Amino acid sequence: MEAILKEYFGYEKFRYGQQEIIENILAGDNALGILPTGSGKSLCYQIPGLMFEGTTLVISPLISLMQDQVDSLKRRGISAECINSTMAKRDLNDVMGRLVRGELQFLYVAPERFNNEEFKTAVRHAEIPFVAFDEAHCISKWGHDFRPSYQSIIPELKALLPDVQIIAVTATATEEVEENIQELLNIKNNAVFKTSVRRDNLKLSVNGTYQREQFILSYIKERLEQSGIIYVSTRAEVEKLSVYLTDNNIENVIYHGGLGKKERNDNQQKFVSDEVKIVIATNAFGMGIDKPDIRYIIHFNLPGDLESYYQEIGRAGRDSRPSDCILLSTQRDVNLQQFFIDRATATDQYKDHMREKLDLMLQYNKTSKCLSSFIVKYFNHDEYVEACGQCSSCLSAERTEPMTSEARLILELVQETDGQLSKELVIQVLRGENADNIVARGLDSQERFGVLDSYRTSDVNHLVEELIMRGYVHCAGNRMHLVEKSLDILNRKVKLYTVPYRKHYNERVNVSTDSSPNEILYDKLLSTRKNLADKHKLDEDAIFTDQILKEFAKKMPQSKQDMMHIQGVGNYKLKHYCPYFLEEIREHGGSGVTSG
The missing domain is CATH 1.10.10.10 (Winged helix-like DNA-binding domain superfamily/Winged helix DNA-binding domain)
Structure with a gap:
């Protein structure tokens, strides 16, 4: 294992978490690896793949990501190919022939490829002992980048390759996403390996300036030799900000889904090769970008959830050197994200979930607590954290x-x-x-x-x-x-x-169970949720999160109208789930309140 690491990849030792994952795979168990961006997730399946007989099949979401991985393996003398929708029929047949003949060590495919009968026939006749799900958060319906095709192929894969061993790797998985992946891929609790999402070299800051363009211009002028990404929510605003910087003699390229493929690829290459230092982009840009010296990430708009935000800022400082991650936003950004949710082609239940994630993103934007600790606790409630001492919250002059x-x-x-x-x-x-x-x-x-x-x-x-x-x-x-x-x-x-936090220093407040969760009632509500989840065959958090149940236990709503005032209760849940919780609250004997 160490010899392969040195021979093919040039490293003397494994990074934290890699060896444990690989040893688990070699012992014959499925595994889930949750490792921060830039921590070497791909090695966790590439090294076992080099040790197994046959071809390792890698499920990956983007053509550019697959091609980058394949090119990297080929440079190391490893036999690897990818199959994608842009290939000519002759090239496609050649790759599938090599798969069947056992000439490939790695084959990268998008999940949609499993809709192709010729491909499935080739898989049946090939020796495939090992399958890797890259960007595995795409599997979970609770992930920030859920792709139904990722989840729908799992039964098909198990039917095609009933004895295949599986690894899933991702940088971004909340506890509910982690549990969902485990369930879908049959991964035991002791085969989940995760390291802290904390990145000490990233200096996080939230800046509430109303003059975002001027701030960005001044910031860039002070570091013209540094590479950076500016994320913007819409294509129109990408173009507008690009023109503003160009008019002020700041060279930049743009990247969004409305550009032609050649222009996108050319602009990406200019940025990666340092021909141009700045790219202004929507969230379509960045996955698979192998550029270690990105010194800053600026978000011109508020993202819709913390997973997306963490994944995007994770592209900075992969060389472990200090890098800035700056969040700018206005109330208009909140309205835009709410608009995106309302217009999404999703169930009411899923929209409620998206609103809960947006609410947590807003909390990050407004918090006075350490920003690094906030992100760590979001992904792992049980992880011990210490203030980073360098984020905008930790350095705030308001701590008086x-x-x-x-x-x-x-x-x-x-x-x-x-x-x-x-x-x-x-x-x-x-x-x-x-x-x-x-x-x-x-x-x-x-x-x-x-x-x-x-x-x-x-x-x-x-x-x-x-x-x-x-x-x-x-x-x-x-x-x-x-x-x-x-x-x-x-x-x-x-x-x-x-920071100043008390509104009434000499006021003696009335104590009551309405202001904190009634734990006896809370336990009853947890039981009600479990029964509903079992009945509807859903994850428990899909009914209501723990936080919402705590709000029920605090406020003891007595009607659907009362419940509508609680964040996270949408029309779907109000109709289908709330009556059961109302009944439990009334039986408990709570008098109820309708406001916090």
Whole structure:
């Protein structure tokens, strides 16, 4: 394995995660690898492919991506080809003949190729022990770039190659996407390998300037020798921004789906070869671009979800050198993304899911928390994070509000309860809420019960989130735990400051179960969701996410009208699912509220 790495790819040792994935494949199990952009995902299937007898079949979404991979393998003396829709019939037959004769080590195809009977016949007669799904997030209906063709070929593939071994690799998979891929490809929990999405060399920033064009012009003028990508949401705005920069003597090329194939390829090549330093593009540009020295990515508009955003900024700094990732946006961008969702040819259920993702993108755009930690927690709720110290939130001059004493009270409660409380319970205890779930656990007798009773729920939540995002406490498995860094606060070694967050400093708020999730009711709602998911053969999150159920448990809506005020409840879910949850809430005896 190490000899192949050195001989064919020139590396002395594996990167983190690669060896574990390869060893799992060689042991005969299917595997899922979730590794950041630029971390060498392709090696995870190329090295086993070189060790197996026969041809490794690679499912890939884009012609340009396939061709780049094939060219790279050929330069290393490896027999590889791809099949795509632009090939002449004679060339196509030649590749399929080589497949059947066992002359190929790798064959790259798009999923749509499985609609072709000649291709399927060739696959039946070939020796194919191993199949790799590249960009595997395309398989999942909950992925940001779902392609039905990716998912629809899975039964066909299993019928054609019943004993084939499978690997799936991607850089972007939320926990629900990860679980969906596992289910579809029969991948066990112990065969999922993922590394942190954190990229310490990327400096993240959100800039709320209203003069976006002027900001970009000034930024570029200070770094004319650096390569960068500017992402824009529409073709018209790509053209408009390009003209603006050209008029100001900034050379650039453009890339979007409205250009001819030759012009797109020419412009891409000019950028990759450093003939032109700047490309202005829609999200059609970037997948498979092998350019390690991209020093900045600027988003002129707000993306529709964090997966897309992370994948796009992941194209910066692949040489591990510092690189900037800047997000610009206006309210008009939000309206545009909502328009895209409304016009999408998708079910109401899927549109609701897209709206939830857009809401999280908006939260990233507005958060005062560490941006790097925010992204890490989005992809893996249980990962321990520490503030990066270099993003626009961490460097904000607005961190003037002392929070040291409150932080100590929070950590002392976590220490006393030995890491047995969820974040929601910690907040309820600190606020002194006499909720039935608090009383039932005897938490109302805790020494620190009610020590923050003059704070609103949102205030205490802000403080707890600050501690999590800055690494002073760890929240995993829905439980809060102390870490070594916690001692700095408990032993009074540090002083902490946050952004101003309290609206009424001397107000004593009324405590009630309406302001935090009622955990007994929440457990009942989880059970209701599971029953509905089993009945309709859906993922549980397709009914409602955990966060929405927590909102139900907080607000205890009493009617469909009440439920419509809760983010993530669309018309489809209102009609098909909400009656079951309303019935559970009423049986629980909640009096209900209709606002937060």
